[in-house]
Amino acid sequence: MSAPGFTGGRLDRADRLRHDPDALAAATDWRARLLVLGPGYEPQVGDDGRLGWTSIADAPEDAELVLLGLADDRAHFAAITGESGGAPFRSPRLLAALGLMAEGEAATWGAARSVLDWHARHRFCGNCGTGTAPFRAGWGRKCPNCATEHFPRVDPVVIMIAEHDGRALLGRQAAWPQGRYSALAGFLEPGESIEEAVAREIGEEAGVRVRDVRYVASQPWPFPAQLMIACVAQAEDDAITLDRHELEDAIWVPRDEVRAVLAGEPGAFVAPPPYAIAHTLLTRWAA
Structure with missing residues (x-):
């Protein structure tokens, strides 16, 4: 793959x-x-x-x-x-x-x-407010006043599907192209493990309780600088309760239909683009 x-x-x-x-x-x-x-x-x-x-x-x-x-x-x-x-x-x-x-x-x-x-x-400088200058070949900035060194940050994001009875849970945001559905996602919070973030985000956005989180793959996402951590979790039930602040809709899609959509056939949703790790996640889950 x-x-x-x-x-x-x-x-x-x-x-x-x-x-x-x-x-x-x-x-x-x-x-x-x-x-x-x-x-x-x-x-x-x-x-x-x-x-x-x-x-x-x-x-x-x-x-x-x-x-x-x-x-x-x-x-x-x-x-x-x-x-x-x-x-x-x-x-x-x-x-x-x-x-x-x-x-x-x-x-x-x-x-x-x-x-x-x-x-x-x-x-x-985030410490004293003085203008900073690049150093280490542009992979850092240093404050000439307090000598604090600053380095590019990467924000971890979990992106995941819940599975239940051979189906994947997909959601969509209102701003997305018509028909586009994708994996759910959210930023990790301080003091939280990847597994805990997956369970919290799925619970918050779709009201689905999950367990047995497993890692699939990761991807740097340059908009502006996230590390997308793709996972699959087992849903305890399939009852959906949407958080309308996060999602416009969420659906359960059978594995065969995910395969068909990824192969270019019409289906219940439009797949995320190939450069997005949500596409990788669905492809690997479908296989």
Whole structure:
């Protein structure tokens, strides 16, 4: 089965260079490449499904750079832009580009998008309020006043289906495309295990009690920087009580119908896109 979207990146993240300014400077030579990004961090994707790169010489003279990694001993960077951090807008053009990317390309773009957005959100020290500056090849920011070091954060999210009598519980939000149903999801809270978060979220959103939570797969999600933790849980019953603040609807779908929808046949729901781990989760459950 295919790996979850936004995984399988081919760049060597080269952590050794993050701690060695001289080696990093040496790697930032004429061969170094710069990721081409448009407004909103939108990627440029060629007909071959590969990301667009240009020479590091095309970076603005005062640009702050993030080392994405090495490929064939050539350094690959992204430039920290003046964009402000905020709720990411996924334009139709971006969604189309995600569907065109060759294997591993979305992982590289997703890492760049997440860390650049983090820089936009963390220009000031959370401890004293002083403006911060990038260090460690762009994988951190440091306060010149109190010396506090800040690093990109990743927010864990559980995404899961409950199963009961050969059926999967799927839900939909009102803002989604017509007919789209997907796995339920929610952020882990402090002091909570993955298993506890799965049970709480399914109970809160659909009123279904579950047990026997099992892990399936994980995926980085760059909107802006989550780690999606996919699980399946066994439902104790199939009675649904919706939280209308979270879901517009929830349904139980038999395994055969999930298989049919994933195969492109019409059914009771429209499947999540292949780059979403909900698609991976349903595929593996159906199999």
